[in-house]
Amino acid sequence: MDEMYQSAEIIAQFCRTQINVKKNIPIRNSEMGVLIYLVRSKEAVTPLQIAQFFAVSKPMVTEMINSLNRKKYLIKHSDQTDGRSYKITPTSLAKELVNESYKEYLKMLYTLETKMGQDDFRQLVHLISKANQILAEEK
Numbered sequence: 001m002d003e004m005y006q007s008a009e010i011i012a013q014f015c016r017t018q019i020n021v022k023k024n025i026p027i028r029n030s031e032m033g034v035l036i037y038l039v040r041s042k043e044a045v046t047p048l049q050i051a052q053f054f055a056v057s058k059p060m061v062t063e064m065i066n067s068l069n070r071k072k073y074l075i076k077h078s079d080q081t082d083g084r085s086y087k088i089t090p091t092s093l094a095k096e097l098v099n100e101s102y103k104e105y106l107k108m109l110y111t112l113e114t115k116m117g118q119d120d121f122r123q124l125v126h127l128i129s130k131a132n133q134i135l136a137e138e139k
Contacts, residue, residue, distance in 0.1 A: 031064050035073055039098045044077055044087035
């Protein structure tokens with residue numbers, strides 16, 4: 001059991017390190033997740049698509065969208081066929097913030113790859129991917 005606790009601590013420390021990569025962002029982490037999703041999407045997306053992707057409630061997504069809209073990070077486009085519905089696209093300000101955050105995030109990954117070596121780094125990524133699949137199946 002001690003080994004399992006130690007494993008949990010090691011994994012938790014790695015996760016905390018990853019989360020704290022870009023601490024000085026002007027928005028909440030959850031909002032940053034939405035911006036990354038929007039920037040990576042090829043087309044405008046709906047609040048429902050965001051809610052489904054992040055497995056959160058639509059009211060929670062609506063709150064984040066309204067906050068990001070007030071801060072000029074996204075644009076809401078009314079749906080021509082359904083006046084109650086809308087789609088969202090990121091602004092240039094959002095794209096800039098995501099790109100800057102990615103630079104910091106990728107810098108840490110390059111550091112890992114350099115110091116671990118390509119083979120160990122690839123194995124790390126493979127094992128994390130495998131773990132993600134297993135945990136996703138458990139949901």
